[in-house]
Amino acid sequence: xxxxxxxxxxxxxxxxxxxxxxxxxxxxxxxxxxxxxxxxxxxxxxxxxxxxxxxxxxxxxxxxxxxxxxxxxxxxxxxxxxxxxxxxxxxxxxxxxxxxxxxxxxxxxxxxxxxxxxxxxxxxxxxxxxxxxxxxxxxxxxxxxxxxxxxxxxxxxxxxxxxxxxxxxxxxxxxxxxxxxxxxxxxxxxxxxxxxxxxxxxxxxxxxxxxxxxxxxxxxxxxxxxxxxxxxxxxxxxxxxxxxxxxxxxxxxxxxxxxxxxxxxxxxxxxxxxxxxxxxxxxxxxxxxxxxxxxxxxxxxxxxxxxxxxxxxxxxxxxxxxxxxxxxxxxxxxxxxxxxxxxxxxxxxxxxxxxxxxxxxxxxxxxxxxxxxxxxxxxxxxxxxxxxxxxxxxxxxxxxxxxxxxxxxxxxxxxxxxxxxxxxxxxxxxxxxxxxxxxxxxxxxxxxxxxxxxxxxxxxxxxxxxxxxxxxxxxxxxxxxxxxxxxxxxxxxxxxxxxxxxxxxxxxxxxxxxxxxxxxxxxxxxxxxxxxxxxxxxxxxxxxxxxxxxxxxxxxxxxxxxxxxxxxxxxxx
Numbered sequence: 373x374x375x376x377x378x379x380x381x382x383x384x385x386x387x388x389x390x391x392x393x394x395x396x397x398x399x400x401x402x403x404x405x406x407x408x409x410x411x412x413x414x415x416x417x418x419x420x421x422x423x424x425x426x427x428x429x430x431x432x433x434x435x436x437x438x439x440x441x442x443x444x445x446x447x448x449x450x451x452x453x454x455x456x457x458x459x460x461x462x463x464x465x466x467x468x469x470x471x472x473x474x475x476x477x478x479x480x481x482x483x484x485x486x487x488x489x490x491x492x493x494x495x496x497x498x499x500x501x502x503x504x505x506x507x508x509x510x511x512x513x514x515x516x517x518x519x520x521x522x523x524x525x526x527x528x529x530x531x532x533x534x535x536x537x538x539x540x541x542x543x544x545x546x547x548x549x550x551x552x553x554x555x556x557x558x559x560x561x562x563x564x565x566x567x568x569x570x571x572x573x574x575x576x577x578x579x580x581x582x583x584x585x586x587x588x589x590x591x592x593x594x595x596x597x598x599x600x601x602x603x604x605x606x607x608x609x610x611x612x613x614x615x616x617x618x619x620x621x622x623x624x625x626x627x628x629x630x631x632x633x634x635x636x637x638x639x640x641x642x643x644x645x646x647x648x649x650x651x652x653x654x655x656x657x658x659x660x661x662x663x664x665x666x667x668x669x670x671x672x673x674x675x676x677x678x679x680x681x682x683x684x685x686x687x688x689x690x691x692x693x694x695x696x697x698x699x700x701x702x703x704x705x706x707x708x709x710x711x712x713x714x715x716x717x718x719x720x721x722x723x724x725x726x727x728x729x730x731x732x733x734x735x736x737x738x739x740x741x742x743x744x745x746x747x748x749x750x751x752x753x754x755x756x757x758x759x760x761x762x763x764x765x766x767x768x769x770x771x772x773x774x775x776x777x778x779x780x781x782x783x784x785x786x787x788x789x790x791x792x793x794x795x796x797x798x799x800x801x802x803x804x805x806x807x808x809x810x811x812x813x814x815x816x817x818x819x820x821x822x823x824x825x826x827x828x829x830x831x832x833x834x835x836x837x838x839x840x841x842x843x844x845x846x847x848x849x850x851x852x853x854x855x856x857x858x859x860x861x862x863x864x865x866x867x868x869x870x871x872x873x874x875x876x877x878x879x880x881x882x883x884x885x886x887x888x889x890x891x892x893x894x895x896x897x898x899x900x901x902x903x904x905x906x907x908x909x910x911x912x913x914x915x916x917x918x919x920x921x922x923x924x925x926x927x928x929x930x931x932x933x934x935x936x937x938x939x940x941x942x943x944x945x
Contacts, residue, residue, distance in 0.1 A: 374581040382582040386416050386425035389566035394427035397559040402551035406494050410781045413493040418583045419486045422678035428780025432660040436468035437491040439656035440475045444522040453479040456529030463521040464702045468656025471517035472496050476556035480564050482571035490563025492556040496549050500542040505741050506831050509616040510650045513699040518542050590679030595634040597670035605630040608718035613838045613868050615649030629718045635683040638662045640694040650701035657708040658694045662686045665715035706835040709777045720844050725765040729888030730841035732759025732817045735775045736884045742828030753793040755784030760807045760815030760886035769815035769887035794825035809918035810847030810889025811896050817884035830872045837868040847889025854883040894920045894942040
């Protein structure tokens with residue numbers, strides 16, 4: 373047994389250690405994807421691989437790290453784990469992510485006892501996948517890079533140079549790939565050191581008991597939260613734009629969510645078909661995505677621990693879109709990024725006063741690579757652009773914020789992109805009229821316009837450019853994501869997920885989606901509509917059309933008579 377005060381001190385010590393791991397990673401990483409965007413998942417785990425503490429980053433990364441560790445324990449056991457060992461895992465069906473999202477973890481020992489694990493997952497630039505940058509249309513795992521099923525990078529503190537050589541000679545960007553991998557090693561080493569310090573200060577038995585209590589407390593909070601929700605079963609259907617192979621086919625995602633007293637079941641078994649292209653997701657990622665939705669609804673104000681999810685059951689059909697098996701292609705993991713909001717779409721039917729409308733719907737990634745004329749070196753840079761968040765019963769959605777799967781992430785700053793790559797950002801700002809109208813308005817998306825100063829290949833990774841973000845309680849849908857190649861020219865075209873080749877002067881504009889609205893737009897306070905017009909979130913035309921508010925865009929004066937007439941007619945329908 374351990375007292376509650378000691379447990380809380382240990383919990384915060386572990387959280388501090390996880391944050392230090394993140395800071396160490398960002399100081400030593402080679403790529404802006406890591407140190408600017410915070411595209412990582414970092415965790416500290418008990419001896420069974422259960423998450424006890426984490427540092428915010430990509431939510432489904434840290435949520436999948438425990439799955440990868442547990443799969444390693446299942447396949448390999450602990451007999452070959454020793455102090456100073458560091459493991460690397462990127463086999464998708466074990467690691468719960470695609471090939472380039474590499475999980476590095478180390479066992480933590482104190483007094484010859486396995487205390488737990490420290491983990492770090494980041495996106496590496498290249499591991500000999502078929503295409504440089506990203507693979508959008510693979511049909512088999514053999515096209516998706518080189519796999520490492522929990523191999524040792526360090527063995528009892530000694531570097532495995534043979535493994536590092538395999539990585540070095542199988543990467544188009546060897547220096548940056550090795551650099552980021554070593555940054556991961558540094559991060560987990562930090563976690564190892566800090567956990568052993570905690571064990572030395574409080575004793576191994578006290579630390580183990582505290583970790584057990586942290587998980588038990590997390591379970592109690594989760595069960596109490598679910599118990600407050602109404603029992604019921606709700607289903608939803610949403611889509612992935614394409615699988616990269618069948619370009620014109622919308623891929624269905626079907627989920628059924630059941631609340632039974634203090635537990636929840638998220639059932640994906642109706643999504644029973646595999647995709648031909650690489651949007652299939654391993655079961656570990658489906659579990660992580662489902663946990664994210666569950667956590668946001670039940671215990672959003674507390675940090676994650678594995679105990680939060682003991683009252684959650686996730687069901688899938690093996691060999692399906694949501695439960696990929698070898699050799700199914702999995703490189704583009706975007707289905708897992710879209711999954712949380714499909715779950716929320718189902719729950720919104722029964723919990724409209726709790727669940728927000730859909731966000732802009734995607735991570736909205738633009739990646740580009742080529743040869744930099746400044747130094748003759750190869751370059752690769754990417755950024756995820758912000759979206760509008762969905763409105764909710766309590767107010768408007770947030771404007772221009774990172775996607776729901778990226779709560780600890782940022783976008784890549786203009787200054788960094790222009791310094792690291794031959795490009796100019798010609799425009800960056802909010803996207804007016806993109807938020808869904810409602811009594812509470814959906815948040816607006818953003819516009820970012822890229823102009824390239826040298827030939828390059830640009831990859832658009834956006835799987836929600838065909839369907840609109842859904843609304844709640846009679847609100848309007850948000851405006852969908854749109855990506856324009858060579859806008860304003862006779863070569864202008866709209867693209868979704870795609871490879872695009874640009875010469876010098878080529879342009880691409882990313883217009884991200886707005887969140888769905890909540891409630892009848894004609895019931896929105898007139899003062900709020902006027903404020904939106906003043907701030908540029910809503911045009912005067914949209915104010916009249918969507919809200920029934922006739923406002924002069926220059927003086928901001930409201931035509932009360934015309935407004936009353938418009939709103940009266942709308943509310944009478």
